Amino acid sequence: MDKHKTATRATTSVVTTPDLGSIYINVQPWVLTISDNLHATFSFDCEGRTLGCFLDGGNYRFGLSGDILLKIAASPPAPKLRRLLSDAEAARLRATVYARVVRIVAGITHALSDDVRGWLALILEWDEDRALVNRRMFQSTYLPISIVPPDQYRALVLQMTEGCSWNRCTFCSFYRDRRFRIKSPAVLQHHIQQVKALLGRGIGMRRSIFLGDANALIVPQQRLRELLQVVRDELPAQDMYAFLDIFGAEQKTTDEYAELRTYGVRRVYIGLESGDEAVFNLLNKPGSPQQCVTTIERIKAAGIQVGIILLAGVGGASLAPQHVAQSLAALAAMGLDAGDLVYISPLIVSDDSGYAHRAHELGIVPLSPSALDSQMDDLKAGARTATQGHPRVALYHIEEWLY
Ligand SMILES: C[S@@+](CC[C@H](N)C(=O)[O-])C[C@H]1O[C@@H](n2cnc3c(N)ncnc32)[C@H](O)[C@@H]1O
Ligand code: SF4
Known part of the structure; x- marks a missing residue:
C-alpha cells in the first residue's frame, strides 16, 4: 500500500485455493478484514495493527495498549463472559493470528491488487517484537x-x-492509581505528538476526540481555552467529548459552555448514578441529583449535548423502588432530546x-442477578418513557x- 494513501471505498475480494479454501479480504477506508472461510476473521488498521478477531467461538478485541479482551456470548440467563487475557495468553493469541495470516497471505497474495498486497505486507511486520515495542510506546x-x-x-483519547x-x-x-493533574499546554502538545506517532495512519479510524481523564473540563476556563486551542491546532476539525462530575459541571456558566462549544x-x-437522595448519599459523589438537573439545563442551553449515566443495582433491594422512581423523575426533568444519551x-x-x-453497615442486600436484570429493564423502558423517546x-x- 502506498504509505500516504488509504483505501477510499469498501471492496471485497474472494480468493479460493485448494489448500486454503475461500479467503475473503474486505477493505474499508481504515480497516482491512480477512475472513478465513467465514469461520475465523481478523481485522487490522492501516498500520497493520490487529484490531480484533473471531476465533474458535471467541471474540477478541485487541487494544492499542496491547491488552486483549475476550468476549464469549452465552445463552441467557447465563451471563456473557468478558475477561482480559493474561500476558501469556495474549502472546499465544498474537502468535496464532500471525501464523494464520502468514499462511493465508502466502497462499493468496498473487491474486490481489498492489494496494491490498501492500496492506498485508504491513500486517506481517507486526511480529511479537513489534507488538512489545508498541506496548512500551503506549505506556x-x-x-x-x-x-x-x-x-x-x-x-482518540x-x-x-x-x-x-x-x-x-x-x-x-x-x-x-494516580493523582489529579492538569497538563500544561506544552506538555499536552508533546502528549498529542506522541499519540500521533503511536497511532500513525491508524489515527484515521478514530472518529472523535475524548478528553481524559475523569473530569477534564473542570479546568478553569482561561487554562482550558489554552489547552483546547492546543488540541485544535494539533487535530483540527475533530469533535470533542469528555466526562464531567456534577460539582465540576456546576462551576461553569452557560456562556462558558457556549465558548467550549466553539472549540468543538x-x-x-x-x-x-441515582436520582434518589438516599441512594446518591451512599456514593460520596460531589453534588446532588437536584444540582445535576439544573446544571444539565445550563449545559444544554449552551448547545452542548449530555450523556447521563445511571447505576443499576445501586441501593440494593430495599432502596430499589425509590432509586428507579427518582432516577426516572430526574431524567424527565432534564428536557433531554435527540442528541443526548442515557446509559x-x-x-x-x-x-x-x-x-x-x-451497604453492609446499613444492611443493604444486593439485588439478585434476575432482580438486577429486571431493574435494568425498568430503567431502560422507564428512561425512554420519561424522556419521550x-x-x-x-x-x-x-x-x-x-483502549
Ligand atoms: C469516569 S466515571 C464518571 C465520570 C464523572 N467523573 C462523574 O463522576 O460523573 C464514568 C461512569 O462509570 C460508571 N462506574 C464507575 N464505577 C463503576 C462501578 N464500580 N460499577 C459500575 N459502573 C461504574 C459510573 O456510572 C460513572 O459515572
Ligand atoms: S465517579 Fe467519582 S471518583 Fe469516579 S471519576 Fe467520577 S467523580 Fe471521580
Missing part, C-alpha cells in the same frame, strides 16, 4: 485509559488531565470498596471497555 504515551462512554469507543479531581466516590476505583466540545457525560451501568462492587462497607438509551458495561 510512555498514556496512563491507563480507565474508561470512556460506549459511543466513544472509537475515539487525549489525557489533557490525569486522574479525577475528586477521586473519592465509594463505588469508583478508576483513578485510584459536543457532549459531556455526567454520572448522575445504564450495572454496578460492579468489589468487597473492599467504600460502597460495599457502607428522544435520547438514545443503552447499556454501559464497564467491563467491555478496552
Whole structure:
C-alpha cells in the first residue's frame, strides 16, 4: 500500500485455493478484514495493527495498549463472559493470528491488487517484537485509559488531565492509581505528538476526540481555552467529548459552555448514578441529583449535548423502588432530546470498596442477578418513557471497555 494513501471505498475480494479454501479480504477506508472461510476473521488498521478477531467461538478485541479482551456470548440467563487475557495468553493469541495470516497471505497474495498486497505486507511486520515495542510506546504515551462512554469507543483519547479531581466516590476505583493533574499546554502538545506517532495512519479510524481523564473540563476556563486551542491546532476539525462530575459541571456558566462549544466540545457525560437522595448519599459523589438537573439545563442551553449515566443495582433491594422512581423523575426533568444519551451501568462492587462497607453497615442486600436484570429493564423502558423517546438509551458495561 502506498504509505500516504488509504483505501477510499469498501471492496471485497474472494480468493479460493485448494489448500486454503475461500479467503475473503474486505477493505474499508481504515480497516482491512480477512475472513478465513467465514469461520475465523481478523481485522487490522492501516498500520497493520490487529484490531480484533473471531476465533474458535471467541471474540477478541485487541487494544492499542496491547491488552486483549475476550468476549464469549452465552445463552441467557447465563451471563456473557468478558475477561482480559493474561500476558501469556495474549502472546499465544498474537502468535496464532500471525501464523494464520502468514499462511493465508502466502497462499493468496498473487491474486490481489498492489494496494491490498501492500496492506498485508504491513500486517506481517507486526511480529511479537513489534507488538512489545508498541506496548512500551503506549505506556510512555498514556496512563491507563480507565474508561470512556460506549459511543466513544472509537475515539482518540487525549489525557489533557490525569486522574479525577475528586477521586473519592465509594463505588469508583478508576483513578485510584494516580493523582489529579492538569497538563500544561506544552506538555499536552508533546502528549498529542506522541499519540500521533503511536497511532500513525491508524489515527484515521478514530472518529472523535475524548478528553481524559475523569473530569477534564473542570479546568478553569482561561487554562482550558489554552489547552483546547492546543488540541485544535494539533487535530483540527475533530469533535470533542469528555466526562464531567456534577460539582465540576456546576462551576461553569452557560456562556462558558457556549465558548467550549466553539472549540468543538459536543457532549459531556455526567454520572448522575441515582436520582434518589438516599441512594446518591451512599456514593460520596460531589453534588446532588437536584444540582445535576439544573446544571444539565445550563449545559444544554449552551448547545452542548449530555450523556447521563445511571447505576443499576445501586441501593440494593430495599432502596430499589425509590432509586428507579427518582432516577426516572430526574431524567424527565432534564428536557433531554435527540442528541443526548442515557446509559445504564450495572454496578460492579468489589468487597473492599467504600460502597460495599457502607451497604453492609446499613444492611443493604444486593439485588439478585434476575432482580438486577429486571431493574435494568425498568430503567431502560422507564428512561425512554420519561424522556419521550428522544435520547438514545443503552447499556454501559464497564467491563467491555478496552483502549
Ligand atoms: C469516569 S466515571 C464518571 C465520570 C464523572 N467523573 C462523574 O463522576 O460523573 C464514568 C461512569 O462509570 C460508571 N462506574 C464507575 N464505577 C463503576 C462501578 N464500580 N460499577 C459500575 N459502573 C461504574 C459510573 O456510572 C460513572 O459515572
Ligand atoms: S465517579 Fe467520577 S467523580 Fe467519582 S471518583 Fe469516579 S471519576 Fe471521580
